[in-house]
Amino acid sequence: MNTALQKVDQRKAHITLRVNGEEVEVSFAPYKTLLEVLREELDLTGTKHGCELGECGACAVLVDGEPLLSCLKLALECDGASIETVEGLAEGPELHPLQAAFSDHGGSQCGYCTPGVLMTAKGLLDREPNPSRERIKEALSGNLCRCTGYQQIVDSVADAARTLRERGVKA
Amino acid sequence: MMRLPWFQYQRPASVAEAARMLAAEGPRGMLIAGGTDLLPNMKRRQQTPATLISLSRVEGLKKITNGSGLTLGAGLTLTEVVGTGAVREKYRGLWQAAAQVASPHLRNMGTLGGNLCLDTRCNYYNQNEEWREAIGYCMKKEGKTCWVATASKRCLAVSSTDTAPALIALDAKVRLVSAAGERELALASLYNNDGINYITRKPDEILTEVVLPQLDGWSSTYWKLRRRGSFDFPLLGVAAAARMAPDGSVLEARVVLGAVSSQPLPLAKASEFLVGKKLNDEVIAEAGVLAASRAKPMDNTDLDVYWRKEVVPSFVGYALREIRGDDMRAMRMRISRQAL
Numbered sequence: 001m002n003t004a005l006q007k008v009d010q011r012k013a014h015i016t017l018r019v020n021g022e023e024v025e026v027s028f029a030p031y032k033t034l035l036e037v038l039r040e041e042l043d044l045t046g047t048k049h050g051c052e053l054g055e056c057g058a059c060a061v062l063v064d065g066e067p068l069l070s071c072l073k074l075a076l077e078c079d080g081a082s083i084e085t086v087e088g089l090a091e092g093p094e095l096h097p098l099q100a101a102f103s104d105h106g107g108s109q110c111g112y113c114t115p116g117v118l119m120t121a122k123g124l125l126d127r128e129p130n131p132s133r134e135r136i137k138e139a140l141s142g143n144l145c146r147c148t149g150y151q152q153i154v155d156s157v158a159d160a161a162r163t164l165r166e167r168g169v170k171a
Numbered sequence: 172m173m174r175l176p177w178f179q180y181q182r183p184a185s186v187a188e189a190a191r192m193l194a195a196e197g198p199r200g201m202l203i204a205g206g207t208d209l210l211p212n213m214k215r216r217q218q219t220p221a222t223l224i225s226l227s228r229v230e231g232l233k234k235i236t237n238g239s240g241l242t243l244g245a246g247l248t249l250t251e252v253v254g255t256g257a258v259r260e261k262y263r264g265l266w267q268a269a270a271q272v273a274s275p276h277l278r279n280m281g282t283l284g285g286n287l288c289l290d291t292r293c294n295y296y297n298q299n300e301e302w303r304e305a306i307g308y309c310m311k312k313e314g315k316t317c318w319v320a321t322a323s324k325r326c327l328a329v330s331s332t333d334t335a336p337a338l339i340a341l342d343a344k345v346r347l348v349s350a351a352g353e354r355e356l357a358l359a360s361l362y363n364n365d366g367i368n369y370i371t372r373k374p375d376e377i378l379t380e381v382v383l384p385q386l387d388g389w390s391s392t393y394w395k396l397r398r399r400g401s402f403d404f405p406l407l408g409v410a411a412a413a414r415m416a417p418d419g420s421v422l423e424a425r426v427v428l429g430a431v432s433s434q435p436l437p438l439a440k441a442s443e444f445l446v447g448k449k450l451n452d453e454v455i456a457e458a459g460v461l462a463a464s465r466a467k468p469m470d471n472t473d474l475d476v477y478w479r480k481e482v483v484p485s486f487v488g489y490a491l492r493e494i495r496g497d498d499m500r501a502m503r504m505r506i507s508r509q510a511l
Contacts, residue, residue, distance in 0.1 A: 142274025
C-alpha cells in the first residue's frame with residue numbers, strides 16, 4: 001500500500017487505478033469522490049452526475065466487478081481498484097451487446113440514466129449470464145429512469161443476455 | 172453541486188490502530204465504513220468531521236463465525252449479509268431486513284455496522300445547508316427549535332435502521348472496542364429515544380461485531396413500509412421473533428418496531444401478551460392494537476402520519492401470520508415488491 005495514503009493531510013492525494021483495463025495514476029484533492037475524479041481528472045464524462053446523494057443510480061460504475069455509486073465512494077479508497085465505466089463498453093466502432101440492445105429496444109431515451117443502467121446490467125450479466133426478468137428488475141432497482149417506464153430497459157438487458165450467451169462470451 | 176468538505180484521512184490496518192486514532196482525534200474524528208450515510212450528510216454539512224478514519228482496510232471486520240450462534244463482522248456489506256447462508260436459514264428476520272435496505276448498489280457499499288449506527292433522519296434535517304439555513308436550522312444541528320413539534324424539548328428525528336429492529340428481535344448483542352478496552356452489550360441498549368443522542372456508543376468506540384445467539388425452534392420475520400420497492404428508508408418496520416411449542420402456542424416472543432420513534436422500539440407488552448397463546452386471528456389482532464398504542468410516528472418523514480399509525484396493526488399482523496406459518500408470499504410481493 002502507498003504509505004503516503006496512511007495519513008493524507010497534503011492538498012493532493014495520489015492513487016493508481018485500472019480504468020477500463022488501462023492503468024492510470026491520478027492526483028486529486030482528497031475530498032473528491034470517484035465520480036469527481038473520473039469526470040474532472042480523467043475526463044471520463046460518460047458517468048453521470050445525478051442526485052449526488054445515492055438516490056438515483058446515474059453515477060453507477062463497476063468497482064472490482066461490483067456495481068457501486070461513484071458519487072458516494074471516496075476516490076482515496078479506490079487505490080489499486082479496477083474501475084469499469086461506460087466508456088469501456090464498446091470495442092472501437094462496435095457497440096457492446098448491451099448498448100446494441102438498448103438501441104434496438106428503446107432502452108434509452110433522454111440517456112442520462114443510461115450509463116449507470118448499462119454498468120449495473122453488465123455487473124449482473126458478468127455474474128449471472130441467464131437472469132430471469134424478475135432478477136433483472138431487482139438488480140436494476142437502484143437505477144431511476146424517468147423516460148422509458150423501465151419495460152424497454154428490462155427487454156434490452158434480457159436481449160443482451162441472450163446475445164452474450166449465444167456468443168459464449170462474458171458481458 | 173455539493174462537494175465534500177476538506178477532511179484529514181487516516182487508514183488504519185487493525186481495530187487496535189483505528190481505536191488509537193479515534194481516541195487521539197476525539198470528537199473531531201469519525202469512522203467511515205461504507206460511507207453511504209456519512210458522505211451524503213457531509214455533502215449537506217450535517218456532519219462535518221475534521222478527520223475520517225477509514226475502516227476499509229481494517230483486518231477482521233468481515234469475519235463470519237459459526238459457533239453456538241452466529242457472529243457477523245460489522246464490516247460485512249449488507250449484500251454480504253444477505254448472501255450468508257446461515258443468516259438466510261436461521262435468522263430470517265435479519266435476512267429480510269438487510270435485503271430491504273436502500274438499493275442494490277447501496278447494499279454493495281453500506282455495512283451492517285453502518286446500518287446499526289445510522290444517523291437519525293428528519294425532513295427538517297436531511298436537507299442541504301441553504302435549506303436548513305433558511306429555516307434557522309433545527310435542534311439537531313446548529314439550531315434550537317425542533318420544527319416537527321416546536322414545543323418539544325428533545326429532537327424527534329427518526330431511527331431509520333432496518334437491521335436493528337430485526338436484530339433486537341433476535342436478541343443480538345454488539346461488541347464495542349475502544350483504546351481503553353472493549354464491552355459487549357445487548358443491541359437494544361445501544362439506542363436512546365433521542366434524535367441527537369440516539370446512540371450509546373461512545374465517540375471513541377468502534378462497533379466491531381454483531382453476536383447472534385443460537386435460536387433453536389425460533390422463527391423470525393421483518394416487514395417494512397416504504398413508498399417504493401427500493402431506495403426508501405423505512406416509514407415503519409415490524410420485526411418479530413417467536414419460539415413455539417409443538418401445539419402452536421407461543422413460548423417466547425419479541426416484537427420490535429422501527430421508524431416510529433428515535434430508537435428501535437421493543438414492545439414488551441405486546442410480546443408478553445403473545446406468550447402462552449396460539450397465534451389465531453383474534454390474538455394477532457389484539458397484539459396489533461397493543462403495538463399501535465406504542466407507535467408514535469411523527470410528521471417528519473414520507474407519507475401521511477395518521478395513516479402510518481393506522482397501518483401498524485396490519486403490519487404486525489403480516490409479521491405474526493408469517494411466524495404462524497401462513498403463506499405470505501403474495502402479500503409480501505404487494506407490500507415490498509421483493510420475493511423474501
